[in-house]
Amino acid sequence: MTLKTQQRFKSESGLAYFKTGAGSPIVLIHGVGLRAEAWLNQVPVLSEHHTVYAIDMPGHGESDLLANTAAGLDEYVDLIATWIQTEIKEPVIMMGHSMGSMIALNFAARYSDICCGVAALNSVYRRSLQAKQAVRQRALDLIENPDLGNVTTPILRWFDVNPKGFEKQMADLCEQWLLAAPAKGYARAYQIFSQNDGPKDEALASLEMPAIFITGDGDANSSGDMSKRMAALCPDGDYAVIEHSRHMVQMTHPDEINPLLVKFVKQCCIKIRNQL
Template identity: 45%
Template sequence: MTWTTRPRSDVNGLAVVTSGAGPRILLIHGVGLRAEAWNAQIADLSLHYEILAPDLPGHSASAALPGSAGLQDFGDCIAKLLDRPAVVVGHSMGAMIALDLANRYSGKVKGVVALNAIFKRSSAARAAVKERAAALDGKSVSDPAATLARWFGDAPSPERSACRDWLTSVDPPGYKAAYSVFAGEDGPDENALRTLSCPALFMTGSREENSTPEMSRAMAALVPSGKAMVVEDAAHMMPMTHPEEVNRALLAFAKRCQE
């Protein structure tokens, strides 16, 4: 898989990669990344579906939100792409947004997939992510070494190199705004999960230390039509590092949502 830049369309201030035709799947990436993080999914899923993959506000070519923006502001911005019903798939912070959309825009979300999503962080994890957010000055690009080590370990790979390029080219104010929201959230509200009306799939990797398998299983257990899945030997960037397993699960879930 290559991680080359794709052309974009402007939709109400969001830069969006579009591909394919058919029922719609909306892909929402995580903090510091861009639509190309979904390249492996766009390539496979667009053979059967219309794929929309926006850059988060303040990332790549998408306009930034105010620094005071919260999770629902990001969700309302992405919701501009729900002019017809879609299966919504999010990764990391994108999973937070996807679950928020499924709760607040239930009539437009046919199913939701949360990849590498957090839920009730430990006190140590909560302190660590808040410390990282506080260290961002919103002016300079942060050294991504520690982030890449959490995501990939020490081994070099094309995926690691692509993420390094994206993290070192991201807009500092946009990154700070998004990361501050990510650090301040602790996952979806339990009642929101219990009342989620659409099918939901929670996937993470067996080697994921921050968005753990236990978190995904706990969320799935609360959703009336929820399911958890763990990708063996995968960590945080499994849509890039384990695309075959992720794509197979997404295609099966999307088919279920069309029935």
């Protein structure tokens, strides 16, 4: 399957994004190796009543690589926060997938004055020792072999072993994006992803806003138990586990994901109105 690339805007800081719709803003952040179009199945629904901004993570898609080679998660978040403050200029509902969820949760905790809700899809929290070793080895392999010639391994982790029909179309799209991903941007982001083990408990406890954690029941590295534990630490947290799905749940299961996100957005908007 081939998907038309959306026309991008680009901020002075080098962050590329596309936007559509009208209304209060929602920001979407994809995972490592992908691009803004990873939210292709959510954008039409969410933009019915909101302005949706889908960004290319730094070093991905058309976004510039951060000049600071030692940049970590905080620097990725700071760049996005500055873009929101200068170009959107109002609080946002933040949604992230995989590493994008790490960014979204970090943003919600550190920039709570401009975040009115956070949705974290397929997010990690306190990996097992075996999982830590595996993800760090993958990060090391990418640093040492940045040509990204073999994308079979992530596709096998993210989708069914033999995807068919709609899931096969989504897997083919991801494979195209991985093959086209800028090698340095992918490797740097994956290194940061491997070094972070989910938000601190006190950060989750500080979230005075609606928060939802969603994952697939077949995603061993971002399990339902992880989502449940994170939600329990949030003052206004909820979680959902989508049956018969794996890591790319927003792409493969939009019929289950989209109603959850629409309901969540309405919850955020109601809370905002009640605070006025």
